[in-house]
Amino acid sequence: xxxxxxxxxxxxxxxxxxxxxxxxxxxxxxxxxxxxxxxxxxxxxxxxxxxxxxxxxxxxxxxxxxxxxxxxxxxxxxxxxxxxxxxxxxxxxxxxxxxxxxxxxxxxxxxxxxxxxxxxxxxxxxxxxxxxxxxxxxxxxxxxxxxxxxxxxxxxxxxxxxxxxxxxxxxxxxxxxxxxxxxxxxxxxxxxxxxxxxxxxxxxxxxxxxxxxxxxxxxxxxxxxxxxxxxxxxxxxxxxxxxxxxxxxxxxxxxxxxxxxxxxxxxxxxxxxxxxxxxxxxxxxxxxxxxxxxxxxxxxxxxxxxxxxxxxxxxxxxxxxxxxxxxxxxxxxxxxxxxxxxxxxxxxxxxxxxxxxxxxxxxxxxxxxxxxxxxxxxxxxxxxxxxxxxxxxxxxxxxxxxxxxxxxxxxxxxxxxxxxxxxxxxxxxxxxxxxx
Amino acid sequence: xxxxxxxxxxxxxxxxxxxxxxxxxxxxxxxxxxxxxxxxxxxxxxxxxxxxxxxxxxxxxxxxxxxxxxxxxxxxxxxxxxxxxxxxxxxxxxxxxxxxxxxxxxxxxxxxxxxxxxxxxxxxxxxxxxxxxxxxxxxxxxxxxxxxxxxxxxxxxxxxxxxxxxxxxxxxxxxxxxxxxxxxxxxxxxxxxxxxxxxxxxxxxxxxxxxxxxxxxxxxxxxxxxxxxxxxxxxxxxxxxxxxxxxxxxxxxxxxxxxxxxxxxxxxxxxxxxxxxxxxxxxxxxxxxxxxxxxxxxxxxxxxxxxxxxxxxxxxxxxxxxxxxxxxxxxxxxxxxxxxxxxxxxxxxxxxxxxxxxxxxxxxxxxxxxxxxxxxxxxxxxxxxxxxxxxxxxxxxxxxxxxxxxxxxxxxxxxxxxxxxxxxxxxxxxxxxxxx
Numbered sequence: 001x002x003x004x005x006x007x008x009x010x011x012x013x014x015x016x017x018x019x020x021x022x023x024x025x026x027x028x029x030x031x032x033x034x035x036x037x038x039x040x041x042x043x044x045x046x047x048x049x050x051x052x053x054x055x056x057x058x059x060x061x062x063x064x065x066x067x068x069x070x071x072x073x074x075x076x077x078x079x080x081x082x083x084x085x086x087x088x089x090x091x092x093x094x095x096x097x098x099x100x101x102x103x104x105x106x107x108x109x110x111x112x113x114x115x116x117x118x119x120x121x122x123x124x125x126x127x128x129x130x131x132x133x134x135x136x137x138x139x140x141x142x143x144x145x146x147x148x149x150x151x152x153x154x155x156x157x158x159x160x161x162x163x164x165x166x167x168x169x170x171x172x173x174x175x176x177x178x179x180x181x182x183x184x185x186x187x188x189x190x191x192x193x194x195x196x197x198x199x200x201x202x203x204x205x206x207x208x209x210x211x212x213x214x215x216x217x218x219x220x221x222x223x224x225x226x227x228x229x230x231x232x233x234x235x236x237x238x239x240x241x242x243x244x245x246x247x248x249x250x251x252x253x254x255x256x257x258x259x260x261x262x263x264x265x266x267x268x269x270x271x272x273x274x275x276x277x278x279x280x281x282x283x284x285x286x287x288x289x290x291x292x293x294x295x296x297x298x299x300x301x302x303x304x305x306x307x308x309x310x311x312x313x314x315x316x317x318x319x320x321x322x323x324x325x326x327x328x329x330x331x332x333x334x335x336x337x338x339x340x341x342x343x344x345x346x347x348x349x350x351x352x353x354x355x356x357x358x359x360x361x362x363x364x365x366x367x368x369x370x371x372x373x374x375x376x377x378x379x380x381x382x383x384x385x386x387x388x389x390x391x392x393x394x395x396x397x398x399x400x401x402x403x404x405x406x407x408x409x410x411x412x413x414x415x416x417x418x419x420x421x422x423x424x425x426x427x428x429x430x431x432x433x434x435x436x
Numbered sequence: 437x438x439x440x441x442x443x444x445x446x447x448x449x450x451x452x453x454x455x456x457x458x459x460x461x462x463x464x465x466x467x468x469x470x471x472x473x474x475x476x477x478x479x480x481x482x483x484x485x486x487x488x489x490x491x492x493x494x495x496x497x498x499x500x501x502x503x504x505x506x507x508x509x510x511x512x513x514x515x516x517x518x519x520x521x522x523x524x525x526x527x528x529x530x531x532x533x534x535x536x537x538x539x540x541x542x543x544x545x546x547x548x549x550x551x552x553x554x555x556x557x558x559x560x561x562x563x564x565x566x567x568x569x570x571x572x573x574x575x576x577x578x579x580x581x582x583x584x585x586x587x588x589x590x591x592x593x594x595x596x597x598x599x600x601x602x603x604x605x606x607x608x609x610x611x612x613x614x615x616x617x618x619x620x621x622x623x624x625x626x627x628x629x630x631x632x633x634x635x636x637x638x639x640x641x642x643x644x645x646x647x648x649x650x651x652x653x654x655x656x657x658x659x660x661x662x663x664x665x666x667x668x669x670x671x672x673x674x675x676x677x678x679x680x681x682x683x684x685x686x687x688x689x690x691x692x693x694x695x696x697x698x699x700x701x702x703x704x705x706x707x708x709x710x711x712x713x714x715x716x717x718x719x720x721x722x723x724x725x726x727x728x729x730x731x732x733x734x735x736x737x738x739x740x741x742x743x744x745x746x747x748x749x750x751x752x753x754x755x756x757x758x759x760x761x762x763x764x765x766x767x768x769x770x771x772x773x774x775x776x777x778x779x780x781x782x783x784x785x786x787x788x789x790x791x792x793x794x795x796x797x798x799x800x801x802x803x804x805x806x807x808x809x810x811x812x813x814x815x816x817x818x819x820x821x822x823x824x825x826x827x828x829x830x831x832x833x834x835x836x837x838x839x840x841x842x843x844x845x846x847x848x849x850x851x852x853x854x855x856x857x858x859x860x861x862x863x864x865x866x867x868x869x870x871x872x
Contacts, residue, residue: 023733027591027733031591031593034593034658035590035591037658037771037772037775038586038590038770038771039590040766040767136588142733142734142735142737143737144584144587144588144589144737147583147584147587147588148580148583148584148588150474151580151583151587151755151758151759152572152580152583152584152755153580153751153755154471154474154475154754154755154758154759155463155467155471155750155751155752155753155754155755155757155758156751156754157467157470222470222473278719280716280719280740283714283716283719295751296747297459297463297578297747297748297750297751297754298578298741298742298747298748298751298752299578299741299742299745299747299748300741300742301578301579301580301739301740301741302738302739302740302741303737303738303739303740304716304737304738304739304740305734305735305736305737305738306734306735306736309735311732311733311734311735312733312734312735314591314733315589315591315592315731315733315734316591316734317591318590318591318592318733319587319588319589319590319591321591322587322590322591323587323590326764326765326766327763327764327765328762328763328764329762329763330476330762331476334474335473335474336473339473
């Protein structure tokens with residue numbers, strides 16, 4: 001259990017020299033002795049690949065062999081672990097990962113999209129080859145949530161997994177509340193600050209966070225990754241009014257991922273939700289991530305940390321590398337891939353309270369018609385507020401409801417009925433209140 | 437990587453059938469199939485021991501062999517892992533743990549006191565025997581903090597570790613603020629509710645939490661466990677006045693453990709501190725635990741969960757058992773025990789702001805004398821408040837200061853000088869404000 005002078009080094013092939021890749025280089029160069037002591041053997045990069053070998057990266061890469069083709073890197077004789085930090089769920093990242101597994105190399109990846117789309121096939125390939133495929137860096141950056149779920153809580157039947165896992169979305173929502181600036185202004189600010197993916201819909205549309213949720217759900221419930229079954233809704237339609245009204249009633253709006261197994265099947269949602277402002281999720285400000293794990297024995301475990309950035313993501317990559325160096329082997333998703341169940345996808349079925357906002361024509365009986373719709377849908381009302389007239393235009397009245405627990409289907413039905421009353425000035429807003 | 441029908445079961449010998457032991461029995465009986473799938477092999481109890489075999493424990497123990505002597509249990513042929521959940525750092529727990537290691541058995545323990553006192557010798561024995569010695573359940577109950585520190589953050593140089601790790605103390609402090617009841621009333625309430633150890637000083641004196649901190653410090657900094665070097669101060673002297681004044685200035689008082697390596701050596705403190713009321717530590721209410729880990733790459737990771745109780749503690753025991761079943765082996769404290777450095781114990785040296793409260797004779801020049809002492813000690817003042825006279829008796833004046841960052845030595849010097857001014861009515865209170 002100690003570093004023998006003769007212990008074989010673990011040799012890394014690093015594909016991708018962007019922020020995360022350079023972060024890995026820096027940790028390995030700065031802390032070689034410490035990492036070797038922890039890993040029980042030296043850990044060193046032998047070869048790297050990147051699109052442009054001539055780019056100045058402010059790191060000394062002279063000791064490493066270069067490959068222009070990541071597939072060639074993945075197959076090198078002098079590589080034991082292929083570290084994939086390029087990104088993209090097709091093309092070079094996928095080709096090189098598959099090549100590495102076929103060549104019997106361990107793989108460490110930060111690529112949530114790749115695993116969300118091809119996790120099952122890659123896990124089967126890794127397990128058939130008897131090598132590790134690890135992806136701590138793919139979910140919630142520096143927070144070791146994959147390890148916590150697969151190992152730290154392995155004695156639990158998991159009841160629910162929740163997470164705020166896209167820092168850009170949480171930054172936008174937090175700043176909307178703080179500054180009173182609208183979504184579009186803050187979207188532009190994020191674009192200027194470089195907080196957005198090349199395709200911003202990956203962030204604000206909830207896709208990136210949805211990839212992460214699908215991976216957590218697979219581990220939590222022993223099911224095949226099924227990203228296509230994630231109910232996705234981005235933050236683009238969240239208004240300042242809703243943020244303000246939610247705050248007045250003691251809530252905050254978050255882009256919240258929730259996965260839980262109900263009687264009907266596996267629910268996976270990545271949607272805006274209200275959460276109590278005083279809960280850990282409600283108190284999460286800015287770009288930080290949070291994951292909440294609920295197990296039958298352990299109760300609720302909350303983890304909070306940086307979800308992105310050079311250091312945190314490289315920290316997660318290094319944890320996987322050191323586990324491999326220590327000889328830890330476990331199935332990719334915690335149980336063997338061939339034993340993962342095909343999940344029955346359930347559209348959100350778990351009842352919850354809802355926040356409803358609507359603009360009504362200010363005429364006698366309008367509110368009564370809405371209340372009747374709710375009553376007929378079997379939805380009871382916990383709080384009702386009429387917003388003062390200054391905010392409403394002309395003769396309109398803005399009305400807010402917080403309902404008691406209602407099924408999503410009943411809420412949807414009621415929303416349809418509202419339209420038929422003829423008293424709505426615009427489409428009503430309904431946002432789930434997740435009980436955390 | 438899957439459960440082969442022929443895979444050898446991992447056989448547990450369970451010493452202790454109190455709350456935690458019965459929790460382990462219940463999980464194993466309830467989730468045998470799930471745990472086997474995750475562990476890659478069956479996991480089963482073969483034998484148990486407890487002081488009183490006849491006690492009714494509301495669990496079916498008929499399938500297990502019984503031993504009255506835990507040492508005999510530890511040596512049984514049909515036991516692979518000795519699970520020690522008896523408690524006590526001498527006597528049967530120590531004897532049986534040593535016997536198990538000598539017999540080449542893996543050990544999983546929830547015993548913080550045992551490891552805080554004998555961790556080095558036990559770790560060396562385990563590593564010499566080539567077996568695992570794991571203790572996730574010993575620190576912060578269900579929160580997988582040992583795993584996070586030794587594995588999840590293995591790529592980091594750890595800068596600081598903090599934790600609220602005694603639920604009873606946090607419950608008392610929280611209830612003092614909520615109810616305005618004094619320490620003694622709430623201490624008695626805890627005694628009635630069964631929240632206190634047989635020796636309550638283990639809780640309210642900070643000893644139990646100090647054991648946990650010493651274990652975290654060893655892992656975080658690669659040093660030998662040195663519980664004797666932990667600066668310990670309990671919560672018995674915390675007054676309602678201080679809790680109220682702290683709240684008015686935006687702080688809460690917590691029994692906070694802090695370990696950090698400074699230029700002078702390893703600082704380990706388990707003492708009451710002020711923390712910002714809006715920080716995750718400040719928001720921690722009731723009996724819940726929280727650990728904050730700071731690494732050079734990952735930044736700050738916060739973990740929150742139940743620190744005690746049947747389910748959470750058994751969850752942590754099971755995580756260790758499943759790791760052993762999966763074949764994971766790492767040194768007890770993350771690096772080989774013989775390579776752990778002997779720490780240089782440093783009394784708190786890291787500067788911090790301080791909260792000072794004092795009762796002064798209400799006569800001209802009194803405040804000036806105190807301010808002069810602070811100035812001469814090189815301590816500058818961030819906030820000063822004089823509390824309204826209703827609270828002070830007779831002619832006294834109560835004065836609060838929040839200082840800028842000052843070294844603990846300078847604060848101690850200033851406190852001595854205050855006494856010499858002759859204007860203090862009673863001993864001054866000084867509480868560190870930990871910057872979190």
